Amino acid sequence: MTSAPIRAVAVLGLGAMGAPMARRLLEAGFDVVVWNRSAAKAEPLRELGARVARTPAEAAATGVALTMVADDEATWAVVTGAEGLLAGLPPGGIHVAASTLSLTAARELTRVHTDCGQVFVAAPVFGRPEAAPRGELRTVAAGPSPALDRLAPVFAAYSAQILRLGEDPALGHAAKLAGNLVLAGLVEGIAEAMALAQRAGLPRARLAEVLHAFLRSPVADGYAERMARGDDAPGFRVALAAKDLDLMDGAGALTRTPLPLVAAVRTQLRAALARGWDDRDWSALVDLLADAGG
Structure with missing residues (x-):
């Protein structure tokens, strides 16, 4: 794999996180290619100077392809097929998965990219969507060290902190x-x-x-304040939270780790989904509990 600096990055998936991450990369001076399943979401980025690809394969031809899509299934849909990322990424090219994926998917993606002479890097991010335009995400990255070295400026474009966790993308x-x-x-x-x-x-x-007085946590403060004012405008949607809890449950089964907290919160999230709260922020769990007692 080359050690040359990365000049161009493709961003595949232009939702609440992917679009501002692409904007940050443009602002940092990268040549940015974008792709989204619904092409209309790419137009604002075209106006800012991004090139819009017709297919994931075309986007991946840049040599560095960052995916930010909903889940394992959506990631595989982008990666596979005649016009998928895998087909377009050149030998030595890097696929950066910024989404939250299962351990099984991470291991399988590592295998298929290795078989194709490509590199897979996991770099999911912590932070609500409003942190992305400010460059305040936290990236947890794992993969081959030479790839992580080259990707450091890419991560820095949208991250306030980058934690390197080892060579295994999982x-x-x-x-x-x-x-x-x-x-x-x-x-x-x-x-x-x-x-x-x-x-x-x-x-x-x-x-x-009261919670602010003794917890002093930006995350705790943020959620407490949202619940206090009844603000459940979607940042992290109930549907995505439920997906992540399912992934945690799967990871627990894979590693034989008991996760009773996961089971409890999954029950709450499923109850929220049953009410049709898919697109509410998961802080809406407070309303579920408030209603439960009659």
Whole structure:
């Protein structure tokens, strides 16, 4: 694999995270090629100077292809097929998976890219969509060291912090799932605390002040404040949260790790989905709990 600096990056998947990441790469001076299943989402980036590819294969011909799509299934849909990323990425090219994927998918993607003489790197990100345009995401990266060295300026374009976790790409997705497990417990815990306080007569906003006084966590503060003001505009949608909890459950089964917290939060998220709350932010779990007691 070459050690030449990366000049061009393809971004495949232009949703709430992918589009601002592509903008940050443009602002950092990279030549950016974009692709999205619904082509209309690419037009604002074309106006900013990105080139719009017709297929994932065309986008991947740049040599570095970053995917930011919903899940394992969507990733494989982009990667495989006659016009897929795998077909267009040249030998030595790098596929960077920034989505949250299962450990099984990470291992299989590593295998298929290796078989094709390509490189697979896991680089999922932590941060709500509003952090992406500010370059404040946290990237957890794993893959071959030479590839990570070359990708450092790419990650720096949209990340405030980059953590390198080793040579095995599955470690990046293990870190993302483990980190999201902690977030799931935090969100569920704050939601239960809010429901309890409200039923005891303490307004949610006052409990948010209490939590801020001793937790002092930007993440905890953010979710407590959202729940206090009833703001469930989607940042991390219930549907995506449920998908991630399913991935955590699968990782637990694969590694034979008991995850009782995952089981509990999955139950709550499934109840939210049953109400049709797919597109609400997962902080809406507080309303689920508030309603449950009648």
